[in-house]
Amino acid sequence: MYHKKKIALFLSHIYGIYQRNLCQGIVSRAAYYGYNTEIYTTSDGENLGDYSLGEASILKIPNWQDIEGIVFASGTYTDDGLRNHICGALKKTGLTVVEITESEPTFPRIALENNLTAGTLTAHMIDVHNAKNICYLGCSKEADCSLRRQKAFLSVMRQHALPVSEANCYACAETPEDYQKALEQFCSINGNPPDAILCYNDRIALGLYLAASRAGYRIPEDFGITGCDNTPEGQNLIPPLTTVTFPTYQVGAASVDALFAILQKKTDYATTVFAEPVYGGSCGCSYRPSSTNLSYICQQTDQIIQMEHSTFRSIHMSTAFSHITDIETGMDALEKYIGDIEHCSEFYLCLYSDWDRLTDPILELTGDGSDEETQDDPSNTVLLELGMKNGRRLPSCSFEKNTLLPAFLNDASDAAYIVSPLFFESQSFGYVVIAFQDNQMAFSFSLVPFIVNITQLLANICDNKRTHILTRHLEDLYLRDMLTGLYNRYGFDQHEQALLRELGSYQYLHVLVFDLDELKTINDLFGHEAGDFALKAIGQALLSTAPADAVCSRFGGDEFYCLLPGSNTRQPEEFSNQITQYLDHFNKLSSKPYNVSVSCGYATAETAQCHDSHDVQVLFETADQNMYAFKKSKEKHILKA
Numbered sequence: 217m218y219h220k221k222k223i224a225l226f227l228s229h230i231y232g233i234y235q236r237n238l239c240q241g242i243v244s245r246a247a248y249y250g251y252n253t254e255i256y257t258t259s260d261g262e263n264l265g266d267y268s269l270g271e272a273s274i275l276k277i278p279n280w281q282d283i284e285g286i287v288f289a290s291g292t293y294t295d296d297g298l299r300n301h302i303c304g305a306l307k308k309t310g311l312t313v314v315e316i317t318e319s320e321p322t323f324p325r326i327a328l329e330n331n332l333t334a335g336t337l338t339a340h341m342i343d344v345h346n347a348k349n350i351c352y353l354g355c356s357k358e359a360d361c362s363l364r365r366q367k368a369f370l371s372v373m374r375q376h377a378l379p380v381s382e383a384n385c386y387a388c389a390e391t392p393e394d395y396q397k398a399l400e401q402f403c404s405i406n407g408n409p410p411d412a413i414l415c416y417n418d419r420i421a422l423g424l425y426l427a428a429s430r431a432g433y434r435i436p437e438d439f440g441i442t443g444c445d446n447t448p449e450g451q452n453l454i455p456p457l458t459t460v461t462f463p464t465y466q467v468g469a470a471s472v473d474a475l476f477a478i479l480q481k482k483t484d485y486a487t488t489v490f491a492e493p494v495y496g497g498s499c500g501c502s503y504r505p506s507s508t509n510l511s512y513i514c515q516q517t518d519q520i521i522q523m524e525h526s527t528f529r530s531i532h533m534s535t536a537f538s539h540i541t542d543i544e545t546g547m548d549a550l551e552k553y554i555g556d557i558e559h560c561s562e563f564y565l566c567l568y569s570d571w572d573r574l575t576d577p578i579l580e581l582t583g584d585g586s587d588e589e590t591q592d593d594p595s596n597t598v599l600l601e602l603g604m605k606n607g608r609r610l611p612s613c614s615f616e617k618n619t620l621l622p623a624f625l626n627d628a629s630d631a632a633y634i635v636s637p638l639f640f641e642s643q644s645f646g647y648v649v650i651a652f653q654d655n656q657m658a659f660s661f662s663l664v665p666f667i668v669n670i671t672q673l674l675a676n677i678c679d680n681k682r683t684h685i686l687t688r689h690l691e692d693l694y695l696r697d698m699l700t701g702l703y704n705r706y707g708f709d710q711h712e713q714a715l716l717r718e719l720g721s722y723q724y725l726h727v728l729v730f731d732l733d734e735l736k737t738i739n740d741l742f743g744h745e746a747g748d749f750a751l752k753a754i755g756q757a758l759l760s761t762a763p764a765d766a767v768c769s770r771f772g773g774d775e776f777y778c779l780l781p782g783s784n785t786r787q788p789e790e791f792s793n794q795i796t797q798y799l800d801h802f803n804k805l806s807s808k809p810y811n812v813s814v815s816c817g818y819a820t821a822e823t824a825q826c827h828d829s830h831d832v833q834v835l836f837e838t839a840d841q842n843m844y845a846f847k848k849s850k851e852k853h854i855l856k857a
Contacts, residue, residue: 223251224283226286228260228298229260231664238464239255241466241469242468255632255634260294270640274302282620285311287472288302318361324478327489332368333368333444334365340495342378349408350414351385352385352386352415353416370385384410386398392426395424413442415441417443419443436498436500445459446461455496467489529662537672547612556666558662560653561606562605564600564625564650565646567638568645571644571674572674600615631655634650636667697769699752702755702768703770705771712767716826724785724823725780725821727778727819728839730777732813735747741810763780767779796816
């Protein structure tokens with residue numbers, strides 16, 4: 217069987233310009249080498265509550281034997297625990313791994329150098345705009361990276377022998393009050409505004425823009441501002457923000473080049489891709505409104521429209537899923553929303569065979585897991601519950617987990633698949649696989665609530681299953697005799713009423729009374745446990761032989777009642793004989809020193825004569841008399857020879 221060569225990318229956040237361009241660079245470059253790409257994503261850092269607790273389940277999805285190399289974008293993970301966990305797992309695979317990070321790497325590194333550019337912008341402000349008093353506005357939430365850029369800023373200031381003090385640097389908490397505080401601090405250094413303020417990123421620069429505007433300052437007339445990230449928001453400003461652009465596509469391509477160089481035992485590959493400054497005008501450079509600016513404005517407007525659409529569709533989706541209690545209905549409902557994923561060409565929802573398993577406490581309480589076949593690893597079997605390809609729904613199927621998807625989909629496919637785990641708290645459900653048209657990575661933030669809604673749907677179905685089983689268990693506690701499993705008096709009364717309402721479809725109603733022979737003798741000679749054993753045997757005999765429409769109960773002690781609707785008068789005698797034969801066979805197989813037997817009496821009436829419980833009670837009284845008459849007349853052989 218043919219399998220196309222594959223590489224895997226591990227990436228945090230399933231949206232964003234950085235992620236999209238990085239993925240595109242990796243996918244395109246891998247295709248150049250004849251490889252497909254599987255992209256394993258998490259939503260690390262999005263503060264999604266319980267949804268975020270099981271993100272490490274991403275590691276149970278890949279088939280490592282199907283992968284020849286891995287790109288690990290560790291710099292995209294904000295949670296150290298998750299990043300380190302994934303890192304350790306990748307080491308254990310023994311596969312070749314290339315790491316994209318600015319921090320100290322575990323594997324051969326491809327770095328995007330975007331910190332030294334802070335020094336480049338500092339030199340630009342000094343050499344081009346004759347700035348002397350320059351300040352740096354950092355970010356307290358991303359301290360490590362912020363400090364690296366601050367270091368580059370300070371280095372250039374010292375090279376130019378310009379004065380700099382602690383007051384020239386401020387770590388901002390990104391609140392309006394803190395932006396105002398930073399501005400006041402910078403303006404107090406010489407009693408005047410600084411010549412320029414370098415900001416950690418475009419987001420910080422936008423906050424400073426607003427604070428400066430509120431204080432009556434003009435940019436760049438009063439002082440210049442620079443950012444880093446080259447976001448559409450920064451380019452929508454007037455003047456556009458001077459910033460730093462990240463060639464993330466090139467980083468992705470370089471990581472694949474490095475991976476294959478290592479696989480081919482080569483060492484001549486670049487390890488660093490450098491960011492480049494973009495001079496937009498906020499630094500004091502002249503600028504002209506261009507088609508590029510208009511494009512940014514259009515992008516921004518489109519993003520706002522998409523976000524509004526995504527929000528409303530997410531609410532609609534959540535509402536539609538809220539009342540669904542079974543997987544079939546859930547998948548039918550989900551199918552209607554697949555078209556909301558822009559440019560999606562393939563969508564697959566894969567669930568582990570044990571995805572809706574119950575917790576051990578519930579299984580212990582109800583006993584529901586006792587009859588189920590146990591598997592060493594149920595997650596080795598995967599269920600394709602919903603498959604959509606080019607707008608057409610595929611039939612559901614199961615497959616062994618030796619590929620990401622069933623063989624008929626996975627083999628010889630040229631699609632780059634984005635994979636996201638489905639889980640809630642510690643319970644792993646499975647995963648979602650998405651491909652885009654022509655392998656153009658078009659994912660956006662709307663995928664986050666989309667996947668969260670799917671997760672919530674699956675969690676709701678599991679909760680409903682648990683509730684149903686617990687409710688059934690409580691009903692059994694109330695309606696059933698715990699020793700024999702038959703109905704108790706309450707259960708019998710309820711089912712008697714239900715049967716009376718359906719009697720019109722029958723000709724006769726038979727009632728039978730069974731009484732265990734010599735229960736007192738068994739208890740006296742062998743103990744009450746032996747008596748309970750005998751009662752259980754009677755209960756099992758009734759459960760095994762009674763027709764589906766019969767109502768059987770233990771009324772208490774050693775008495776058993778049965779309602780038997782039917783179409784002929786021979787049924788009660790035939791049923792009584794079946795019970796006798798069952799017990800004869802049981803006694804032959806039993807190692808107990810005593811026999812288990814019953815005495816039976818019955819009575820019959822036409823259904824037209826049975827209007828209510830009183831009529832049934834009269835029949836039982838007759839059957840009870842017949843049972844005692846039979847019991848007196850029969851020979852009893854309790855002890856085995």
